[in-house]
Amino acid sequence: MRALMTSCDVIGTMADVFVLRDGYGHEDETGTYRANCTISLIKCPAMKINVLVDTGSPWDRDFLVAKLTEHCLTPDDVTHVVGTHGHVDHIGNLNLFTSATHIVSHDIVSRGDRYTLHDFRLDNPYRIAESPRIDVIPTPGHTGRDVSVLVRAHDEENVLIAGDLFENERDLTDEKLWKDNSECPEIQAESRRRVLEFADWIIPGHGRKFRVVKK
Ligand SMILES: [Zn+2]
Secondary structure, eight states: OOOOOOTTSOOSSOOEEEEEEOOEEEEOTTSOEEEEOOEEEEEEGGGTEEEEEOOOOGGGHHHHHHHHHHTTOOGGGOOEEEESSSOTTTSTTGGGOTTSEEEETTEEEETTTEEOOOOOBTTBOEEEETTTTEEEEEOOSSSTTOEEEEEEOTTSOEEEEOGGGSSOGGGGTOTHHHHTTOSOHHHHHHHHHHHHHHOSEEEOTTSOOEEOOOO
16 A cells, blocks of 8 residues: 655655745734735755745744644754745744755845855846756845745646735735735836746735636
8 A cells, every 4th residue: 555645755856835824914803904924835855955935924933843843844954045025024033044045035145144146137046956946036026126936846837936926816806905015016017927927826925825827
């Protein structure tokens, strides 16, 4: 009988994307705005690469460690941390990951104070891995220097972990949902249009993963 695979099993040179928490954003019954970001994990056991994309807020520390434990990981096993942009719910736990290279917006820092300079352009992504392909690409607009992570998943589909480039799936038809939070709506609209051409799935900053329907 074939044993069931767990999230801790090595499954070859593949990248698998796990959403550790779906982000959200809404007003509660008292009119207070409540929001927290989507947290995603890319695992490639054969390459010993574990990429955490967005780290939640400072109050998510215990939650985050517990979620990593479910994947048989400690914070020291995380090799790369990507903060899609500098808002507090996305970068609240960076200092849990002192063994990782940190990519926050366009800053790339490893081993304490060592910066890597990189000219972020769509035709010049910051490549975390070649095979399977894991790229950090510039997707500005929500802020001036947002990045997203593009993963070629094991099923040959392109998964884009997009931060707040997309608020949630509903913002495809209700643009107020993303425009109200945008520093540069015109630039963000162009970033959104571009990625929808090649992404098969989008993991948005404050909603559930959704499939891109090609027109
Ligand atoms: Zn944001």
